[in-house]
Amino acid sequence: MKKKLISAALALLFLLPAGCGQAASSQSMTPSSASVISEKSSSTKSAWVSASWTFTDAKKRKVTIPAAPKRVAALYGSFAEAWTLAGGTLAGTTEDAVSERKMSLGSAVKVVGTVKEPNLEQVLALQPDFVILSSEISAQVKLDASLTKLNIPHAYFSVKTYQQYLEMMKGFTALTGRPDLYEKNGASVQKQITEILAKVPKDKKPTALLIRAFSSGAKAKNSDDLAGAVLKDLGADNIADRKKSLLEDLSMEEIVKEDPDYIFVTVMGESEEKALAALKKGIQANPAWAQLSAVKNNRYVVLPKELFHYKPNAKWGESYAYLAKLLYPDVFK
The missing domain is CATH 3.40.50.1980 (Nitrogenase molybdenum iron protein domain)
Structure with missing residues (x-):
């Protein structure tokens, strides 16, 4: 049954109008006022609410990722790790998450090809509700049209500075509703770097x-x-x-x-x-x-x-x- 669904999805790629997008090396990822994390007066976990995230990604695409995605495919080991640091769970990722990042994925997480050659059919088999991609890898850039035609939420990232990492983590933790993990894996990192830079002669x-x-x-x-x-x-x-x-x-x-x-x-x-x-x-x-x-x-x-x-x-x-x-x-x- 699953193979039939995947085949039907792939067939749609030839019937629906083509999507478009221009590659770029940077992104504006600060959550909009409509998509920031909602917080009640209590600081307990029960008060944290996930929210959608609207931003311009690294291909200069205006995207909105719905709140609390559950079936996430991260096609770059580094981004897979960042998603888990934000409290998210993975449905699938690429081989480098294991060979390079040394992540323990568990049997429920599927490997969907390599970072330079992700397998679209295997990605679609996951029935993802969010696909995380790199704008710096040509094979991943080419997936944009297919994912767009199938209305699968996806976004491209380029992380070459710690500021870009922090922006990505703000968005990820907004989606997962875990501001505590932004403090732990984002704000604390920024504090450490700020203290170091203050001492530079x-x-x-x-x-x-x-x-x-x-x-x-x-x-x-x-x-x-x-x-x-x-x-x-x-x-x-x-x-x-x-x-x-x-x-x-x-x-x-x-x-x-x-x-x-x-x-x-x-x-x-x-x-x-x-x-x-x-x-x-x-x-x-x-x-x-x-x-x-x-x-x-x-x-x-x-x-x-x-x-x-x-x-x-x-x-x-x-x-x-x-x-x-x-x-x-x-x-x-």
């Missing part, structure tokens, strides 16, 4: 090169990257923000000229060993590499994946603390 601006390594090469990253955004907030001068050419060509000549105080590396892909081996065979094989100040002063650092490649979620404060101690060891001990 105003008279120092260490220079840094941020590299993303993968098995087939490496690229410089600027403040549009998660780690790059943290470096910027902490007052570091990421040379890729000034030298845009480094984003296309990781030039040893340009790096030597800038001679950054720090070199930070984030690793992409399943094998960290292969990515770092490729980096060693590549730009690090240049004799000039060993003469860089960052290398000679032991300021070449491979950053932990869980804090700087995957979305940190409730650990955003730890990401800031980690880099703050490296950049300003005399202040953060």
Whole structure:
């Protein structure tokens, strides 16, 4: 019976008018006055009421997600974790939730493909009432038209800064009716980061090169990257923000000229060993590499994946603390 329903739903995709949407890299996610959490004078759990959420998502789509969704499919492990941190339950998610986020899903939660190749038929089989997607993954962007035709509530997110994480958590906890979990996993994170930023020396601006390594090469990253955004907030001068050419060509000549105080590396892909081996065979094989100040002063650092490649979620404060101690060891001990 379920297969017949799915087949019928897929058939509708060819009969209904096509939906449209423009991809974007940011979103406005503050709940509207009509969709904020309703709170009574009591602070007990029984007083919390979930509400719908109307906002502009990362594809610049005006969306409304009905209150208290029960069958949620999150097609990105990081967003799956964020939904559970907001008190939500999952009907399905992608394989990276297990392999990368190390989430214990339970038998009731179905794996619906990979983050780069989610399976639409398996998603529809869940009969979802809310689908959470990434605007940064092309295969997920392509699902917009199908989900729109089937009137399935869905939204796209891009989370590269802790502010974007907080906005997402405000909306998620509005939907679940759990303001206490926003305080625990959102507001407390913001407080930790605010305290760290208040201690950052105003008279120092260490220079840094941020590299993303993968098995087939490496690229410089600027403040549009998660780690790059943290470096910027902490007052570091990421040379890729000034030298845009480094984003296309990781030039040893340009790096030597800038001679950054720090070199930070984030690793992409399943094998960290292969990515770092490729980096060693590549730009690090240049004799000039060993003469860089960052290398000679032991300021070449491979950053932990869980804090700087995957979305940190409730650990955003730890990401800031980690880099703050490296950049300003005399202040953060």
